[in-house]
Amino acid sequence: MLPAKAYVFISLNAVRVISIIALLLVFSSSILVMVDDIEAVNVFTNGGSNSTINSAYIQNSTVPNQPGGVFWAVLNRLLIMAQTVVLIFSELGWPIAFFDTYFPVLGSNFGVGALGVMQCLIGASVLSHFVQVFPLVSGFFLFSIGCLNILIGLIFREHVKSTRSVLSFRDRAEDVLSSLDNAKETSFSKYRMDRDAEMGLSVKEPDAAHTHTST
Known part of the structure; x- marks a missing residue:
């Protein structure tokens, strides 16, 4: 029978792997949503007067029908993708010196509570728009893992990363x-x-x- 510390080590690393998977899913779904938005904008632009000009959003997209709407929608997806990449590297612990210097809350001296808050914010940003099934499921998945990481951060605090190392x-x-x-x-x-x-x-x-x- 394994000691209690071994079970804690396995459980924390299981959550770590699931967290990375959830971030990868959101990264992939953001690419899919961005492609769908661009296609919808092209259809809207080519449609002319037949398009839903008075609609708040361009049809079949997350792009608001307003000046600069396409730019901000694409920028939003790019920022989500960049954040997921940073959080994935944080979970992998590489490069740890970079995070300790420039992003201390994601470094080795802090727990995973801040990571969980960021995951919840990304998940809420994805779920705040009407999206297809894949982005919807990945957003819910990431939000749930974020809540779990917040709970783990409150329990283990700054010792969690050394415990799961x-x-x-x-x-x-x-x-x-x-x-x-x-x-x-x-x-x-x-x-x-x-x-x-x-x-x-x-x-x-x-x-x-x-x-x-x-x-």
Whole structure:
């Protein structure tokens, strides 16, 4: 049976993997939404007077029907994609020196609470528009993982990243194994000393008895 720390290590890394998957899904869905928006804008532009000019949004898109609407819609998707890439690298812990210097809340000295808040904000941004099934599911998925990361951050605080670190866990496991080996070696040495002592007494006892008889 594994120790409790091993189960904590496995659980935290499972959440870490799921978090990366959710970010990748949102990244992919943002590309899909951006392509659909551009196609819808092209149809709207080519349609002329047949387009829904009085509609608040361009039909079949997340682009608002207003000056600069296309620019801000595309910029919104690009920012979401950039944020997901940054958060993926943060979860991977590379390059950790960069995050410790320029984004300390995503570095090694902070927990995953700030990461969870950012994931919830991205998920809410995706879900605030009418989107297809794939972006909708990925947005819900990321928002849920963000809530879970906030909870984990409140429980483990700044120790979560060292607790789930593979290198730190390996070092702790090596220390435990070395201590067990030392304990076994000490027990074996004590057993040999006790055995040698008993054998020494058993050898000396007949000699002592023979000496007493000769006397």
